[in-house]
Amino acid sequence: MRKRWLYNGHNYRRMIEPLSIAEYYKTVGNRDYIGQRPPHYLELEKLLKPYIDPSTGNKKAASLTQDSCFWAYVEESLILLKDLEKEDLSHNLMIDIMGKLELFEEYVMRSINDYSVSPDIFLTGSSFMKWWHEYKAYKGSSYVSELARYMNNGSYSLYK
Numbered sequence: 312m313r314k315r316w317l318y319n320g321h322n323y324r325r326m327i328e329p330l331s332i333a334e335y336y337k338t339v340g341n342r343d344y345i346g347q348r349p350p351h352y353l354e355l356e357k358l359l360k361p362y363i364d365p366s367t368g369n370k371k372a373a374s375l376t377q378d379s380c381f382w383a384y385v386e387e388s389l390i391l392l393k394d395l396e397k398e399d400l401s402h403n404l405m406i407d408i409m410g411k412l413e414l415f416e417e418y419v420m421r422s423i424n425d426y427s428v429s430p431d432i433f434l435t436g437s438s439f440m441k442w443w444h445e446y447k448a449y450k451g452s453s454y455v456s457e458l459a460r461y462m463n464n465g466s467y468s469l470y471k
Contacts, residue, residue: 328379
């Protein structure tokens with residue numbers, strides 16, 4: 312019975328936390344949702360962790376994105392891209408931001424390969440697609456990475 316309640320809590324977190332993230336970033340200037348994350352989501356995540364076996368991989372895309380904070384990472388990455396447009400940006404800060412964006416890019420590709428993100432991330436107008444188009448424009452058309460190849464050759468349209 313306890314396990315069933317934990318899985319129900321996990322599904323609740325996967326469905327509702329993205330709504331909390333959207334509400335949080337709706338206010339202009341809000342940053343770092345992860346640092347301000349409501350404690351009940353943290354508790355649900357902590358309680359379920361012992362029951363999750365990372366070795367069991369998915370063979371098809373998740374109906375809900377497994378990481379309920381995925382959209383917070385997307386929003387933070389959009390903010391980082393906007394920070395790169397600032398004229399008074401120091402070289403060290405620019406390198407730090409680019410490092411964070413590249414880590415996010417790796418996280419996204421890992422999530423795609425693990426089928427732990429929903430195909431909804433690729434919907435036209437989604438925050439992720441907005442990020443991708445802005446990131447691609449910033450990096451330039453000659454930029455090469457695993458995610459760039461995946462997105463540029465249209466493989467994402469087959470993600471199911």
